[in-house]
Amino acid sequence: MPIKNRLAETHAEITAWRRHLHAHPELDFDVHETAAFVVERLREFGVDDITTGVGKTGVVAVIKGRTDTKGRVVGLRADMDALPIEEATGVDYRSKYPGKMHACGHDGHTSILLGAAQYLAETRNFDGTVVLAFQPAEEGGGGGREMVNDGLIDHWGIQEVYGLHNMPGLPTGQFAIRPGPLLASADEFYITVTGKGGHAAAPHQAIDPNVAAAQIILGLQSIASRNVDPLASAVISICALHSDIDTHNIIPQVTRMTGTVRALDPEVRDFVETRVGEIATSIARAHQCEAEVDYRVGYPVTVNHEEHTGYAAAAAHAVAGDVITDIPPIMAAEDFAFMLNACPGAYIMLGNGDGPMVHHPEYQFDDEAIPAGASWFVELVEQRMPAQ
């Protein structure tokens, strides 16, 4: 079967939800209006149970199938938060809130899952229970982690969990997945280099933390180029560097830098953490400075479970025919990793057609991907918990 007929009918309605959410973007955990909109729709659909405030502002809903002979529970997840970007699309439903924008398509993800929920609540053509998770703060806040910590998997008894993300560059509606690591871990680090401030005309009386910091940046390049197995993947990027003064005649006392580490393997990730610390402190010492390294572990590697990747691909195949099953890993990170660490499942990429990349001010979610995305969620439920 291709797209579910009913979802072709509700396409316009789901698109209207998506555009409403797009016009009202909210950041991080502050997704109050969005969560209220989700709850309102779920009540209209007649789902069996709604819990708000899971993982601060997340929403969990339950839809029971026509029968429940085996006690099966499948979790479906979407993210609701937007980004602190000034929208530059020019569409008539563009963001009404300055400096905020749905530039990662979470408006689309939430609407797709709402569309699937509407269908599932109408038909209930499955044997078991569906748990819908609408999470806040995917963009760095760890909303998924908060929901897991609030008992999303254990309390609702989720046995397997699935999610999707739109992907610009893939034809609209084309599914792509891989077993194993799909998205990278993302950690951040802060290095504070302390020297001895002084007059810029008398460098010999000072200890210049800027030179030490520059050498640290060079030294950090050798982690990827020399230390990590070339068959593995690691990214170490220094993203910000600033000294504690902003003038041209003072050697600063302190210089700070901020960076990120991405890896596709937990061991590589630990190894990089060790090397960042060793390199920063040793190079600083060589320059008579002190380096303090604050390494903050963020999102883990998003690892698709092999068996469930097969289920996800089978559902995608039923919906869209050809499925890419060996898409290369992506170095971006995804909060869904916390759910996959707590429960088996899989994450799939859904083509968004040609257009700007996510996080770009001109990015647009493609509403034409809605029927495929919603059909995939529905198909997963009906295949994993076939009606008696």
Added chain:
Amino acid sequence: MPIKNRFADLHADITAWRRDIHQHPEILFETHRTSALVAEKLRAFGCDEVVEGIGRTGVVGVIKGKADGSGKVIGLRADMDALPIHEETGVEYASKTPDAMHACGHDGHTAMLLGAAQYLSETRNFDGTVVVIFQPAEEGGGGGREMCNDGMMDRWSIDEVYGMHNWPGRPVGEFAIRPGPFFAATDLLEIEFEGLGGHAAKPQETIDTTLMASHAVTMLQSIVSRNADPIDRIVVSITSFETSSRAFNVIPQKVQIMGTVRTMSAEARDLAEKRVAEICEGVASTFGGVARVTYNRNYPVMVNHDAQTEFAAKVAKSVSGQCEEAPLVMGGEDFAFMLEERPGAYILVGNGDTAMVHHPKYNFNDEAIPAGCSWWAEIVEQRLPIAS
């Protein structure tokens, strides 16, 4: 079937040949004694044709099967050259030539293919023609390229070609293979930096090439750490750094650095070549010097063909009951040139827990001979079956 019985009989003979070759290692194209020994044995086995001097010192032998209804010709290839390493194994048949050693097991490869040639000449239990190929100069000289350039593939109408390499760390006689890119492209770098030599006490009157080249080495790290796709596999190693003078009080006029670039894709290879030149020339001009960059594209990526890989794995399973998926290897392999001209596959055979290849204590494991020879013989008998 497991090991062929005949190879259990021949095991002692083949081991003796292997140890004789081990004792008389020859470098690159200078494999005169080894080539003569190979040609003499092939003639003694009764090969239908033996031709020396293909690719300078390569040897080709032709063995016709009992029937030739298929008209098919299969090439089997071994390498004969040794390495400029001083042997430290302490075995009684250790190299008699100082600073030359069979530290990559080509002695074993040659002996195993000779064993297979003897068996195939005796039995001729196949429908078609076998061409055994013994190449010189696998270790950087491109002996395989030279044999191809001499028209070997067309002259003997070879349809498919197979190769094998021993692999320390794998259980003896156990096989591993992978389809697609397998061994990396290996390119060679030579960069000469020229500044202005002078007195070490008066650096202001010189253009210091040591500093210039040091900056280049540091900046070359950024090809892997910043330019290459982190999912891609790439290595840039600077392996040699030489100043044109060796003194405490002279700033050298020139510095020469050497290195290697390993890549698994054409894109990464092009990127590395471009960036090496840009970085070295840019750094040199920053200091007021010049860089002369030679980027020598040596061995291409060795790509196993899908159908032949599947067949080779099937044969390996029939010989030793298993065949694993091999990981990618960042080393290079001259057999790549033959696989560019004809479909075929390259397989690894376990050498047990020995020192790694290219180590002065490495030794080929004679216990791998029956499995290796059987694989060769089975490749022929299964690919060119006699009609019954």
